Amino acid sequence: MHKGLAIYPGSFDPTTNGHLDLIERGAKIFEDLVVAILRNSEKSPMFSVVERRDMLRELTAHLKNVRIDTFDGLMVEYAKSLGATCILRGIRAISDYEYELQMALMNRKLEPTLETVFMMPADKYSYVSSRLVREVAQAGGPVKGLVPEVVEQKLREKLAIGKQQRETRSIEILDRIDLGGKELNPKETKRKKKA
Ligand code: PNS
Numbered sequence: 543m544h545k546g547l548a549i550y551p552g553s554f555d556p557t558t559n560g561h562l563d564l565i566e567r568g569a570k571i572f573e574d575l576v577v578a579i580l581r582n583s584e585k586s587p588m589f590s591v592v593e594r595r596d597m598l599r600e601l602t603a604h605l606k607n608v609r610i611d612t613f614d615g616l617m618v619e620y621a622k623s624l625g626a627t628c629i630l631r632g633i634r635a636i637s638d639y640e641y642e643l644q645m646a647l648m649n650r651k652l653e654p655t656l657e658t659v660f661m662m663p664a665d666k667y668s669y670v671s672s673r674l675v676r677e678v679a680q681a682g683g684p685v686k687g688l689v690p691e692v693v694e695q696k697l698r699e700k701l702a703i704g705k706q707q708r709e710t711r712s713i714e715i716l717d718r719i720d721l722g723g724k725e726l727n728p729k730e731t732k733r734k735k736k737a
Contacts, residue, residue, distance in 0.1 A: 633660045
């Protein structure tokens with residue numbers, strides 16, 4: 543086991559079985575592992591940082607040397623502030639390699655004392671990514687076996703809420719069209735919906 547602290551940074555939107563597999567492998571190799579969720583991602587996330595953090599905490603509760611945290615700004619600065627010596631990243635396929643190599647070399651340029659360590663998740667997860675999981679789930683497809691059960695459940699809840707909100711918005715738009723484009727005040731909208 544490598545003495546010292548490693549960080550595993552990422553978006554985790556949401557955590558997949560591939561992420562979890564990598565965390566479990568990392569926890570066997572590093573004395574301490576901090577899974578760090580980027581807070582200021584430019585992408586508009588499906589899950590809030592708090593939701594992602596809470597899911598990861600639940601999923602890693604059995605791993606005593608793993609902690610979940612969030613960070614902002616430069617990853618190497620955050621890693622240094624924790625006293626980390628390694629950055630853990632997963633590589634699933636050759637397609638990941640180019641981006642990961644670029645990032646690792648940039649991070650090395652920014653902070654030469656930090657070493658990036660790449661690990662491969664189990665091959666059964668080699669095609670699983672958060673982006674594809676979101677896409678499949680949003681289109682109503684099954685994500686069983688691709689994400690942990692708690693994530694599957696949260697995806698279902700999130701998509702049900704989204705559907706409900708879209709339906710409410712459609713009703714409001716139809717109300718407006720009914721009134722020849724005239725805006726309704728909220729009380730009128732409610733009365734009209736009840737009618
Ligand atoms: O899961 P992701 O989206 O592939 O993770 C990418 C992440 C969060 C590791 C990367 O974007 C990152 O470290 N962002 C923080 C800002 C930073 O340090 N950028 C320079 C990277 S070379």
